[in-house]
Amino acid sequence: MSDHSATQSHGLVHRDDEGSKLGMWLFIFTEILLFGALFIVYSVYRFKNQDAFHAAALNLDTVIGTVNTVILIVSSATIAMSISALQQKNKKLAITLMVITLVLAFSFLVNKYFEWGAKFHHGLYPGAEHLMSLGHGQNQFFFLYFFMTGLHAFHVIVGMGFIIFVMRQVMRDELTYNNYTRLENAGLYWHLVDLIWIYLFPLFYLIH
């Protein structure tokens, strides 16, 4: 959103950092409500099928879940620190921190890939005979698991794209110590990805 701030409009000399940040926040609100709707679906079905959800959750790998949680939290800290670095005119450190963030994000996806792969291997995917035989409640759990973590992974990819985009601009000195709102916005988006995972993690991996 923020990449089209009022800066370019009609070539007016006016840059509204607060405005583009507000735009980003509003966009984040829509994302929160987007996942919010899914959390409502989740809560209702969990409420209706408590035991099945517990049984199904045992199939999830808590270790991978925890590792991914740590990865996202650390990456959130690194992207936040890169803003401080840029503000202090330390361009090199800022870029390094962004690269670390991207590496962490990528390893999150790699973990996700193996985790999903294992589920498919065990016949725990929508439409699989094994899953179908487990009853409605477990089905609901896995439908929601795939849909919600899948949508979250999609946000991870978008967030990575956003970070790469601003990283290039930092490299070209288009974003500097007195013009860093776009980096802040990329950071805000990345924290949103983290924020959602903070809720996804206990709701899917930690029901015992």
Add this chain to the structure above:
Amino acid sequence: MSHDTHEEVHITPYSTYIIILALLLVLTAITVGVTVIHLGTFSVAVALFVATIKGTLVLLYFMHLKFDNKLFLGLVAIVFAVYTAVIAITFIDYLSR
């Protein structure tokens, strides 16, 4: 444009981020740890409570709500309040069926 006040730029020191990061990691360890102890129905409540603390830390420090324009803090509070109310009202139906 009417209120373009150039506030002083707030630069969060790295140490703040490191402390928050450490707190988040500790809280993650706690949630994972708690699942080992069987708390029954409370386990959901505990998990969500800890998640909310973590979320609040992320919002306040990583997302700068504590230092930014207070407007953002207010809006975030309203949005979460509205969302909580929506869940609560939805559950009025499910809890009383």
Add this chain to the structure above:
Amino acid sequence: MSETVLKAGSAEPQYQPSYLEMETKHKGILSWILATDHKRIAQLYFFSMMTMFLIGALIGVLIRIELMAPGRTIMDAQTYNGFFTLHGIIMIFMFVIPGLPAVFGNFVMPIMIGAKDVAFPRVNLLSWYLYVIGGIIVLTSQFVGSGPPDGGWTFYAPYSVKSAANIGMAAMGAFFLGFSSILTGLNFLVTIHRMRAPGMSWDRIPLFVWSLYATGWIQILATPVIGITLVLIVFERVFQLGFFDPAFGGDPILYQHLFWIYSHPAVYVMILPAMGAISEIIPTFAQRTIFGYKAIVASSLLIAFVGYFVWGHHMYTSGMSDTAKWVFSFITFLVAIPSAIKVFNWVATLYKGSINIQPPLLYAVAFMFTFMIGGFTGLIIGAVAQDIHLHDTTFIVGHFHYIVFGGTGFAFFGALHYWYPKMYGRMYNIKLANIAWGLFFFGFNVLYFPMFVAGYMGMPRRYFDYLPEFYIPNLISTMGSWFLYAGIILMIYNLVKSRKTGAIAPANPWHGVTLEWSIQSPPTYENFDEIPVVKDGPYKFK
């Protein structure tokens, strides 16, 4: 009368090239479809939306002809089911929801707050593209796949999951339209927060802008819910994930909760900007300040807020718990109060005015009348007992047409007649406009009032065929639709013709005092040579 109005306009300053003639780096059609100017984007919306409206209205007339008499009249049952679905999707998602914000919000809102454009002009253009893509997907869904979608614009599960018709594609189209709506809301909120002219404090914002502000919040906070719900429906159809289908343990009532969590606030997305437009028209034509500015602002915000928590009144018969019915019915009646406050204030604004009877005012009066009927019938079905009887009957159809067509529709066309001189720098034929209004208003009431009667008698909605006892009200309705359509055609003829041949309009034909009347008609590219400094509230007539 029109002559005196025209001459009374303030002396013309030197005319500058308007936004219609401006030079950009693109030429011809490209200078339009790649425009970032809020006024050009408003025009893009206006033309695409009127096209959709005419298609939707034509389908409406065909539906009415089919229902003119019991039995098959001009089409078979499945065609009819496809038609009422398409009519609903087009009118709701492509006309009344985006209507006033995307056209008039885009055109006058930045001018009203003294800005040169919206906050994110390119996002604004992107919204229009999403709108067009959504529209194209919905229209395409009629011709590809396994038959035109049926089941209505509500996509109720599990029918929408099981139906062989092409519902997934239509739902995808609606998803894009929702995204377009979110971006418009986001853009307007940032614009209103950040781009007001110096001195334009929150208590000096025109009421139309206030209503767009309240609307923007609903668009942002409610639309994502339906977006993701429709995606779930699509996934359920394509990948057989059982989210809502009871065959997989899904809960169809949960779908209805999610659907109405969006779609009830969406009703306020439709009606709030309409109320805002009426709040502009009435003071201008009464030549006096609005009665109770603060009360109207507060009621807009209250409607937006409380309106978020009443969705369950669409679900009294769905199998929801009785406690939930009590809660929803109670909050529903509370939300009636701010709407009533607005009507009282509008009527009070006419008191001791100096009233200039012109087409926009006529539309405003028609709006208030139909909106009151829509509101009062809303009270009837807000009460649980009556709703049990009236839900899913034509009473509901009558009620929401009184609100969204009689309300939003009349306000849209009122706003069009009000700002037309500003948009094109031309006047339309007032006499013709009055006649069109008369046909429109008469036809509207003849069309929709009998639905209350048929509904109370027990005729369910979405019926292709009906028992003979419902014949008379249906026949009257159908005849009303012809008058209504004639009125629309006459109105459009008048406006299209005047676009080229109408008298040149002065900057301020109606003696309005909000900022858009202080600049030339049509406005220049960046609206203001110099950003004005606002020193007073919005409706200070001398």
Add this chain to the structure above:
Amino acid sequence: MFNGTSTFVEGVDNAFLFIVVISLILLIVLTFLMVYFIFRYRKERNPVASQIEGNVTLEVLWTVIPGILVLMMFWYGWKAYTPMREVPEDAMVVKAVARMWAFSFEYDNGKKSDKLVVPINKPVKVVLEATDVLHAFYIPAFRVKQDMVPGNPQYVWFSASKTGSYDIFCAEYCGTLHSAMITKVEVLEETDYQAWYEGSALAGDEPVGLKLLKDNACISCHSTDGSQLVGPTFKGLFGKTHKVVSNGVEKEIVADDAYLMKSITDPASDVVVGFPAIMQPYQLPDSSLKSMVEFIKTLK
């Protein structure tokens, strides 16, 4: 027009009247004021407007008074509703099953019917089930309506106070023939009802197969006279060769006993070309399947 046909009519109609009367008064007063002001204060008669910015007393008044009125409306509406949920202990129970596009009713003694037959002045609880999609059970004359949700049984109850025959509609959109999903509720005197309940008097001397086809709503999609409905007609069906799609492959099949029975229990396996694959599977005893097929054979 339906005065006093069920226990709820009075309550619902009185609450309706209460709201309508208040609304009409407000509508007339406000419309009159609006039109009167427009003419009384039009430009020619009142060239200079008075700039009145508002009046706090008025604002308070027209917030509080409508506030009280709407709360009264809410209360009347709720009070008229509560009796609909309080089923008397002695209510007789009938099960209503909805499927595309017909209702069928099952009684305690296993009797099945495509009409709802009830005795006068006796509380009847109708348990509502749906097999495929949402339907709604709606008797306008009795002021009752309830969605029928698959997998989630609902109920309504009523006590009819006048003999006669009243419409039952499906009020929730359910597909192509939604508007044809209509049947009747017959309110009989107690003795007539008993006679009906114990005998098969009203059913007439139909063949068993035809009765089964009716009870299971087959004939709402498959005609017996050759006319084209949603599914293939039964007339002349038996023994002919049909083009069908099985697992996405087109092939030809002869409509014999086995094919017809399979089409009832597992309709999705071989779908006749040109018809939508929307039929739900039916679980019926073999004897019923046989009688149905026997009857279809007779439709040449």
